[in-house]
Amino acid sequence: MSQHSVRTRYCGREVVVVAGYDRPLNDLFLQVLGHEDAPRAVEECVPYSSLNEPQRDWTDINTVSDKLTELGIGVPDSLLEAVYLDQLFHAGNRMVRHHLNQPPEVLLAG
Template sequence: MRQLFLQVLRDAEGRPTCDDDILYDSLHDPALDWSLIGTLTDKLVTLGIAVPESLIEAVYLDQCFNAGNRVVRHHADRPPEVLMAG
């Protein structure tokens, strides 16, 4: 499908996440074309969320190469850390 998915969670301060912690979920915005990386970046700007460029690049490459089940921690001041590669 190569569709992107965006879920924004409230900082749970170490608590398990629950439905009340979801600030945005792209599944509730089906009118947008989630096959385009620009939709993701535009939505992040609209929500006022700044992310490292490495995250956008990684999402784009994962989409191009149909990668999944990867967990990567992206940082503003150092290279990303791959926590789990699918």
């Protein structure tokens, strides 16, 4: 499974967006999580998980992009491009931290 993350804002709060490609399921996923440094009340609430919308086509990168737009969350283009490439090349065991104003950091490349 690949995992691409970025710290950003959602509804005025700092969150972490995590998206990636699940190789065994051949699906993409998207989560918006309360940031670890945020107050406990934010951590207890998962603002969004693609698991809650199985009716969407999670094999299409446009679904990830459209959902982020629907939520009003901006992410770097590098995140969506990387998730798409992971799916295209069936990449797994990759963890990359993306940033809004600097190049991505590869944390694990397997």
